Amino acid sequence: MFRKVKKRHSSSSSQSSEISTKSKSVDSSLGGLSRSSTVASLDTDSTKSSGNSTLDTCAEFKVKYLGSIEKLPFEMCKTLLEPPDLIGYLDKAQQEGKLPFVAVDEEMFLAVSKYGIRVASSDQCEVLQRHPLYLVVRMLCYEDGLGAGRNLVALKTTDPEQQECSIWVYQCSSAEQAQAICKVLSAAFDSALASDTKS
Numbered sequence: 008m009f010r011k012v013k014k015r016h017s018s019s020s021s022q023s024s025e026i027s028t029k030s031k032s033v034d035s036s037l038g039g040l041s042r043s044s045t046v047a048s049l050d051t052d053s054t055k056s057s058g059n060s061t062l063d064t065c066a067e068f069k070v071k072y073l074g075s076i077e078k079l080p081f082e083m084c085k086t087l088l089e090p091p092d093l094i095g096y097l098d099k100a101q102q103e104g105k106l107p108f109v110a111v112d113e114e115m116f117l118a119v120s121k122y123g124i125r126v127a128s129s130d131q132c133e134v135l136q137r138h139p140l141y142l143v144v145r146m147l148c149y150e151d152g153l154g155a156g157r158n159l160v161a162l163k164t165t166d167p168e169q170q171e172c173s174i175w176v177y178q179c180s181s182a183e184q185a186q187a188i189c190k191v192l193s194a195a196f197d198s199a200l201a202s203d204t205k206s
Contacts, residue, residue: 069117073178081171084165106176115129117177123143142164157178159176
């Protein structure tokens with residue numbers, strides 16, 4: 008369902024994307040408990056290049072939409088730069104009822120290409136969301152930490168004027184699927200940067 012992309016690192020580019028998968032201890036405000044989450048984060052502000060990978064096709068994944076927190080002011084966006092900060096914010100949003108704990112049952116198609124991310128209905132007749140690649144700030148995958156084993160992908164986007172940001176959360180069928188989405192998006196950034204360099 009998706010292309011596997013081999014990654015090479017080089018320090019020659021000043022702006023690119025970086026994908027890293029690591030285990031972090033993330034403090035949850037749920038009773039002061041601490042949990043371990045595997046975080047695959049896509050950092051578009053990194054100074055490292057991931058090589059000359061290309062993504063000419065569109066990779067599609069069946070996911071469930073958990074919800075979104077939209078139009079956060081720029082000052083708030085600046086506090087959500089690191090994966091633990093973003094995960095902690097989403098945990099708190101769930102506890103405050105701004106985000107549900109469980110996604111609706113209906114599956115949707117999340118498609119990733121070098122143009123960005125498109126979310127379509129299960130029959131693919133209706134496009135529900137579009138996130139152009141140039142507006143994507145960060146994507147990370149993590150386990151919700153509630154003991155249910157739900158694997159989530161959080162997408163942080165900005166507006167064209169970069170005055171505010173939004174966070175979109177999707178529930179995946181497995182940790183492998185969540186990490187694959189992050190890796191394909193990383194390849195999409197590499198492809199876009201390679202095309203930009205050639206032109």
